[in-house]
Amino acid sequence: MDFLRPATLAEALAAKAERPEAVPLAGGTDVMVELNFDHRRPAALLDLTRIAELAGWATHDDTVRLGAGVPYTRVITELGDELPGLAMAARTVGSPQIRNRGTVGGNLGAASPAGDTHPVLLATGARVEVASVRGTRMIPADEFYVGVKKHALAPDELIVAVHLPVAAGPQQFAKVGTRNAMVIAVCSFAVALDPRRRRAGAAIGSAGPTPRRASDAEEFLAGELPWDAPAPLGDAVRRRFGELVAEAAAPIDDVRGTAEYRRHALAVLARRTLGWAWQDYLGGRRTCA
Amino acid sequence: MRVNVTVNGEARQADDVWEGESLLFVLRERLGLPGSKNACEQGECGSCTVYLDGTPVCACLVAAGQAEGREVRTVEGLAEGDRLDPVQQSFVDAGAVQCGFCTPGLVIAAHDLLNRVPNPGDEEIREALAGNLCRCTGYEKILEAVRAVAR
Ligand SMILES: Cc1cc2nc3c(=O)[nH]c(=O)nc-3n(C[C@H](O)[C@H](O)[C@H](O)COP(=O)(O)OP(=O)(O)OC[C@H]3O[C@@H](n4cnc5c(N)ncnc54)[C@H](O)[C@@H]3O)c2cc1C
Numbered sequence: 455m456d457f458l459r460p461a462t463l464a465e466a467l468a469a470k471a472e473r474p475e476a477v478p479l480a481g482g483t484d485v486m487v488e489l490n491f492d493h494r495r496p497a498a499l500l501d502l503t504r505i506a507e508l509a510g511w512a513t514h515d516d517t518v519r520l521g522a523g524v525p526y527t528r529v530i531t532e533l534g535d536e537l538p539g540l541a542m543a544a545r546t547v548g549s550p551q552i553r554n555r556g557t558v559g560g561n562l563g564a565a566s567p568a569g570d571t572h573p574v575l576l577a578t579g580a581r582v583e584v585a586s587v588r589g590t591r592m593i594p595a596d597e598f599y600v601g602v603k604k605h606a607l608a609p610d611e612l613i614v615a616v617h618l619p620v621a622a623g624p625q626q627f628a629k630v631g632t633r634n635a636m637v638i639a640v641c642s643f644a645v646a647l648d649p650r651r652r653r654a655g656a657a658i659g660s661a662g663p664t665p666r667r668a669s670d671a672e673e674f675l676a677g678e679l680p681w682d683a684p685a686p687l688g689d690a691v692r693r694r695f696g697e698l699v700a701e702a703a704a705p706i707d708d709v710r711g712t713a714e715y716r717r718h719a720l721a722v723l724a725r726r727t728l729g730w731a732w733q734d735y736l737g738g739r740r741t742c743a
Numbered sequence: 744m745r746v747n748v749t750v751n752g753e754a755r756q757a758d759d760v761w762e763g764e765s766l767l768f769v770l771r772e773r774l775g776l777p778g779s780k781n782a783c784e785q786g787e788c789g790s791c792t793v794y795l796d797g798t799p800v801c802a803c804l805v806a807a808g809q810a811e812g813r814e815v816r817t818v819e820g821l822a823e824g825d826r827l828d829p830v831q832q833s834f835v836d837a838g839a840v841q842c843g844f845c846t847p848g849l850v851i852a853a854h855d856l857l858n859r860v861p862n863p864g865d866e867e868i869r870e871a872l873a874g875n876l877c878r879c880t881g882y883e884k885i886l887e888a889v890r891a892v893a894r
Pocket residue numbers: 477478479480481482483484485486487502522546547548549552555556557558559560561562563564568569570571611612613614636637638639785786787
């Protein structure tokens with residue numbers, strides 16, 4: 455096995471072009487488990503942790519460009535205002551030790567249907583910046599997840615950053631697990647409201663072969679929310695929203711839960727998170743007025 | 744490959760390190776520092792927790808090569824000579840140690856919390872220690888030990 459240690463992004467891309475089989479290594483919280491348990495014996499590891507270009511974030515024109523190598527702990531402590539949904543999801547990942555190392559880039563690289571950041575990336579309309587020696591391209595989150603643990607990257611490409619709009623309204627993320635720390639989601643859900651554009655994003659995790667958006671639920675919600683004359687939400691809207699979210703899921707029975715339970719739980723998560731988000735919106739509007 | 748790393752303030756070198764090897768293996772088997780424990784090798788138990796450049800991490804999930812040129816502080820590096828760090832002493836005083844297997848990891852996690860938050864509430868303590876499993880104590884004594892240093 456080789457251990458490749460590029461110092462710059464250009465070097466990393468050159469190495470990946472030359473050795474497409476090399477496995478990128480960011481926080482290592484997924485990769486090292488596989489190595490420790492002999493589940494994987496790659497010909498080479500490509501350590502990305504020395505690359506300054508992946509280690510920071512910046513805001514331009516209401517968009518946060520979040521480097522692929524920024525650990526969750528920094529998302530939580532530095533980006534809670536700009537990216538509340540992502541910060542909430544980051545807060546539910548593993549333990550402090552895992553959050554100190556694990557990255558959004560690694561979550562995308564692993565592309566597990568249960569990855570906590572995915573519903574947020576989908577609900578907020580994030581785009582994934584990927585690069586190779588051939589150039590850079592942007593992949594909308596919708597098009598990034600292509601199968602169970604499969605993503606849209608070419609073998610010579612690396613994830614460089616994720617572009618997320620600065621939150622224009624309330625966002626929520628919630629996950630169901632068997633206890634409140636250190637669990638993989640049984641199912642998860644994110645909602646993002648954008649009052650200016652009158653848009654609502656909604657996406658589910660761990661309830662299908664890939665994370666996915668609940669498009670019908672999004673459209674329904676955008677049409678039903680009393681954006682201009684904000685008032686508490688009726689129960690009927692929240693329930694219908696929950697139903698549509700559950701219908702968008704394609705869960706399976708597995709050790710963590712049955713398909714039926716997942717569908718039910720998603721409807722509940724959707725109802726509740728919408729309630730919290732709308733409450734935020736009402737509260738925010740009141741203080742503005 | 745050869746890995747150079749500063750451990751507990753001392754420049755150390757390990758040779759013949761396999762490229763997929765963990766920092767934990769290097770610390771225990773090559774550098775003779777058995778304080779950090781190897782239990783699950785999958786980030787679940789926290790027994791292997793060490794500081795890497797000042798941040799607590801699971802040493803079993805860090806590739807040795809990633810630690811090249813960096814600073815590691817293990818539980819062995821907390822005491823000053825014969826004087827235990829206050830967190831270590833508090834674990835002893837509170838009886839927060841039974842078999843002791845989880846203790847080094849918990850001590851590092853608690854040490855880090857108290858550095859960041861000198862006077863944490865119970866919720867903060869619980870969250871900070873959520874990545875460290877203990878099979879013996881039932882956690883009450885561990886919480887007591889941390890509270891005692893905070894006071
Ligand atoms: C104990 C434990 C608990 C966990 N709990 C959770 C949880 O609650 N929620 C959750 O979502 N995840 C959880 N995880 C999984 C893991 O922590 C996350 O998926 C994390 O985001 C991975 O990030 P990383 O930087 O450690 O990735 P790595 O392990 O370094 O890499 C993960 C994958 O992405 C690829 N990759 C990394 N960076 C890039 C890049 N820039 N370009 C292309 N490919 C790349 C790697 O080759 C690999 O295939 C847990 C893991 C452990 C060990």
